[in-house]
Amino acid sequence: MFVRILIANRGEIACRVIKTCKRLGIETVAVFSEADRNALHVQLADEAHCIGPAPARESYLVVDRILEVAKSSRSEAIHPGYGFLSENPVLSQACLDAGIVFLGPPPEVIRVMGAKDAAKRMAESIDVPVIPGYHGDDQDDATLQNHAQRIGWPCLIKAAAGGGGRGMRRVNDAAEFAQSLAAVRREAKSFFGDDKVIVERFITQPRHIEVQVMGDNFGRYIHLGERDCSIQRRHQKVIEEAPGCGLSDALRSRMRAAALKLASAIEYKGVGTIEFLVDAGRDDEAFYFIEMNTRIQVEHPITEKVFGIDLVEYQFLIAAGEALPPQDRFNASGYAIEARICAEDPSRGYRPTPGLLREFSVPQLSEHLRVDTGFRSGDEISPWYDSLVAKVIVYGESREDAVRKMSDTLARCRINGISSNIPLLISIMENAVYQRTAVDTNFLQTYGDELLTPRQAALG
Amino acid sequence: MAELNVESEITGAVWKITTEIGARAEKGDVLMILESMKMEIPVEATQAGTVVRILVSEGETVSEGQPLVRLSD
Missing domain, CATH: 3.30.1490.20 (ATP-grasp fold, A domain)
Incomplete structure (x- = not known):
């Protein structure tokens, strides 16, 4: 296992990776921009280095600068998180050249799966369905x-x-x-x-269903079931669920088989996600490959909750050359939901609302409640980076139980100083259509006004 | 001659200025594009007029309510 790794990211994902490192006894090196000097990830890491000014293209996206810090800090590996350089073949290649382990796929795999057209052609060539x-x-x-x-x-x-x-x-x-x-x-x-x-x-009722996969260096490929990420605004996920509802066992096994086929065709190593659209408007259970994400995803905690595993730990294990256990060692139970708390105002077209987070508190954490965040009360939510403030992850016995827990939890989250989407998230949890059944990606568009209005009135 | 400042509705940075001094803008024309939290937010002329001053430059950070462009009708 690694002695010391560098985390080329910020915010909640950097903090989350550090958490696993601490548990495994791996030392962590953080990097930060001038805007993040006092950020939580900087304080949690064993050491931290400034890599440039606030704009990401002058700091978190500068491959040379990050590599320089990795070398001088004698980090053995770089964890890219998601976003920033996580799917950039240049960093992957630079690590390869420098003899540093990149906790993600090699550059050629990122190139194939990163270009959407090439990825679709690859899928078609091995009979994984794409949109006709x-x-x-x-x-x-x-x-x-x-x-x-x-x-x-x-x-x-x-x-x-x-x-x-x-x-x-x-x-x-x-x-x-x-x-x-x-x-x-x-x-x-x-x-x-x-x-x-x-x-x-034309997909009339598209559901966004993705399959988590892992591959090791010995040709073993594992799936970790499905996530339903159909509640989106402008192609950004808002609510995610695992294992998802309203999917027949037959459909699930066809999607898992397709995902594993793709992973093995590209000899994928590490953790990744195969994204599909399921056409709920048809009765033939048609599904289509849309893309692969060759990194840890924002919504990975819901899979961790239902399988009782740590995906970041598996990233380390695989990169350190260990073999994955067989598929039958991975068993899911219960139901998990993640809600993304964002600094934005849904009633004003999801306008970003950066600013001083005067107060931020969540209910007592437990085995049923996990919160991943990079912020504390008194932190500045910077306009330079994305609007994600925290991910609330609940775990229940059933979907109904999880929905109720999420609703209760969100209602007890305190956020002051900035506007957030919490009222919208609560409205979704309380929406009768959402509670009753699986929804498609048109949901927020279709029910947007209804979801926003009652809360507004209640607050006004 | 009445002058009016077009103000920023968000905190962010000036990504691209799409107008110039002396240009004629109709109500709703995009004068510049701001960037905040990875979103591009266009700044539109709140009334018709001629651009007499541009009060910020590209890359500069702006706060909510800060004047960006002065229009004269």
């Missing part, structure tokens, strides 16, 4: 329409060079196709300077 579509060069109107017909209605026409939700249209039937195609081409031309389009199946 046509991405070809033949842009003839009739060709495109024939492909739409083959894929089925409704379909989605979108700009091949697109992104950010612009230059895309839902087409409900053949009669609408020609007009929509012309419109998307016009938008694609004006937004992206290229009128090439792609045609895909």
Whole structure:
């Protein structure tokens, strides 16, 4: 095992990694920007080094500076956390060259899985399903329409060079196709300077379901079940659950098999997540690979709760060359939910609300309640980094039990000085639709007004 | 001639200034883009006018309520 490691991150994930290190007797080296001089992760680590000014591109994203500190502090490994340099092949390569262990995959794996198109082609080549579509060069109107017909209605026409939700249209039937195609081409031309389009199946009720996987150096691949991360705002996860509800055993085992197939095809080493969309609007239990995250994820604690394991510890074990136990040693029980407390105001379009966190307290922690945070009362929530203040993780016997525990816990969290999304999180827990059943990624969009209104009135 | 300051609604940093002195702005035109907590927040002209002063520069940090641009109608 390692004697000393460097953590190339900040906030809750840096603190969380330090916690496991302390338990395992590994010394920790923190890095920080000038804005984080008094941050919790700096105080918790055995030593800490300033790596530059507040903007991340001048500190947390500077590979050379981080490597320099790793060398001078004689750290044997670098844990990248999530975000920042965690999926940057340059850091992975630099570690390789410097003889430092990168607690993540080698650069070539990050390159393959990091580029979404390449990852999808890889998935397709081993018969892992991707969203049915046509991405070809033949842009003839009739060709495109024939492909739409083959894929089925409704379909989605979108700009091949697109992104950010612009230059895309839902087409409900053949009669609408020609007009929509012309419109998307016009938008694609004006937004992206290229009128090439792609045609895909439109997923009416997408659920975001992901499978946690691990791979060791001896060809063993393990899955750790599913997480349902369907409650999102602007593609950012808000609530996550494990093992998730409303998924048949047959669907779960097909998704696990697909995830393991992908992990073994790229000879994945370490912990990673395979993300899928499940189309709840269809009755054939269709699911599609969307991407792989080659790092620890924000929502990893819910998997840790239901399996009773420490995923960061497994990152160390695998990197130190130890073999994973067989699949049947990993057993899940109970139900876990994570809610992300963010410095933002959902009633004002999720506007960020950085500032002085005058008071921040949570109820007594227990085996049913875990809170991962990088902040204490009196800390400044900086505008330079993301808005995550804390992750509240509850564990219950059933989903119903976990939902009730989450609702109670959130109601007893105290946060003063900044606006947060806690009222929205409570509204979600108290929403009848959410309580009754699994929801899809349209949930916050669909019920947004309803979820925000009663709390506003109660506060006003 | 009435002058009016367009103020920042958030605490963050100036990422990109998209207007210049002497430019004519209509109500709702984007004058600059601020960055806060990894989000880009456009600053729009609150009324039509000519940009007479730009009170911040790119990379500078701004706080809520701070004047960013002066418009003259």
